[in-house]
Amino acid sequence: MVCLMARESTPADVSPAIRLAEAVCAVIADHGLERASIREVASEAGVSIGAVQHHFRTKDDMLVFVFEHIVRATTDRVRQVPLGQSIAQNLSLVLRELLPLDATRQREARVYVAFAARAATSPRLAAVQAETLAQITGQLAEVIERAGSQGKPVSTFLLSARDEAALLLAVADGLMFDAITCPDNLDPGRLTTLLDAYLTRLLGGF
Amino acid sequence: MVCLMARESTPADVSPAIRLAEAVCAVIADHGLERASIREVASEAGVSIGAVQHHFRTKDDMLVFVFEHIVRATTDRVRQVPLGQSIAQNLSLVLRELLPLDATRQREARVYVAFAARAATSPRLAAVQAETLAQITGQLAEVIERAGSQGKPVSTFLLSARDEAALLLAVADGLMFDAITCPDNLDPGRLTTLLDAYLTRLLGGF
Known part of the structure; x- marks a missing residue:
């Protein structure tokens, strides 16, 4: 609701x-x-x-409207995340907004997976999904580039910032997808542990 | 077909x-x-x-039957993957069978995402999905444990083998999910590059 x-x-x-x-x-x-x-x-x-x-x-009009609104709601929440000095911690806080860690985010994630499934066969929903992924990936790439320039161990960056961002988003989306389709497997505690382990591996610690 | x-x-x-x-x-x-x-x-x-x-x-009877058969088809394909000495390479070959790298796997992945979305609200499909995830995660965990015992740089393992396996599966599922819902973003070449970069980060190289 x-x-x-x-x-x-x-x-x-x-x-x-x-x-x-x-x-x-x-x-x-x-x-x-x-x-x-x-x-x-x-x-x-x-x-x-x-x-x-x-x-x-x-x-389809109805679904496009709802999809765009979910994206806006998530973006608004991400904007309200209080950011600090640690880039790993900031990325963790932002990406947690995409994971089904409470009832609201569980509901959003269920709706998101349902939409994404339909996007595979609906060009209009696919266009919204493409823009959403491009926007999030672009923002993550900026943060990763900044991490590189702030002396993070960039040797752990095996890819361009844009590719690292796409991989990082895939980690978050994969955790979300596996959790939504099999909630007993990935409870909120395990989800954040796995996300933070990935960020540690990427950025060399928090 | x-x-x-x-x-x-x-x-x-x-x-x-x-x-x-x-x-x-x-x-x-x-x-x-x-x-x-x-x-x-x-x-x-x-x-x-x-x-x-x-x-x-x-x-629902029809969908459960089809879901189980897709899982069996993928498992059969994975069993036919020719395995060598390199654990990273073997994991890459196996996980590529889950990625939409050709028309057959694209079709399977589309169907899989549609099923998984329905599993979120259908207990019977959720049960099949739970068993599938448990099975794949168990097999990946065994391989990761073996990698540890064969002198791979286990310092890169931040988690238990079971948790590393769940994270690795999330990487593959996230790449699959993002590719299916937005194919222009992740073509087959980029998908395998990102997967292999993750495996390199996990296992210290091929």
Whole structure:
């Protein structure tokens, strides 16, 4: 239910489209993307089918809107992460926002995996996903470049900053994917241990 | 179409259920899991709806069968990988079978991501996914333990063999996930470069 709202939002701040997007999110997280029909979303949001259709002409319109909002919600959370001097620690804090470490992030991750699966066969969702990955990878590459210039043991960098960033994002996405599809295997404690071990290996410690 | 058949299979070897599973696979890879209905699969396979229902009572029965067969196909391929002395090289060859490096593996990976997304809300698929992850992680852990005992620089192992294995699988799954949802970003050459860089970092070289 809270997967799209910024923490400070109150119901009065939220537009009808965002409320509907929340309902889409809830349906997907609880029942999967297959059940996220205009009808089901109307029922979840307690509005008429016409009210949903007023905002979203097709299911794909609805899904693109929701996908973009999840990305925005995650980006907003990442912006609020308090950053310090340690680059490894900063990367860890930022990437933890992508991992299913609490109920909100679990829900977001479930929705994200469902969208990504659909992106494989939907050009419109694929375009949103491509932009999202490019943006995150670009930001990670900047941080990794800065780490190199601050005297981190760059001998551990085997690749260009851009490739190291793509590999680092793959680590976070893989942990998220394995945890969402098999939660008993990767609880929050183990997820952060594995992420931090990777960052230690990359940056030579915290 | 070929995502489930072992390389040596000829049409004569293949049971009707496997043929249907091939049709399910084709529908999911081309149109997504949402379209993989009993009706659509019957149409793809060129058989009656009753013929599909004879083998699979429900959509979930059908999906569990297909999921298990994809896992078996991948396992069979992994068993055929010619292994040599270098542990890093062996791990690379094995994990490449999980990456979307050609049309067959791209199709398998698309189907796998779609299943995994559904596993997040389907206990039966989640059980298959849990067993699959446990099996692969167990095998990777054995190889990593052997690497340690063969004088590889175990100082690079920051975690237990089981945790290193879970992290290594997350690397492969994350690369697969990012590549499938955004193919332009991670072409086959870049995928293997990133995988091998991680293995070099883990095992100190090939």
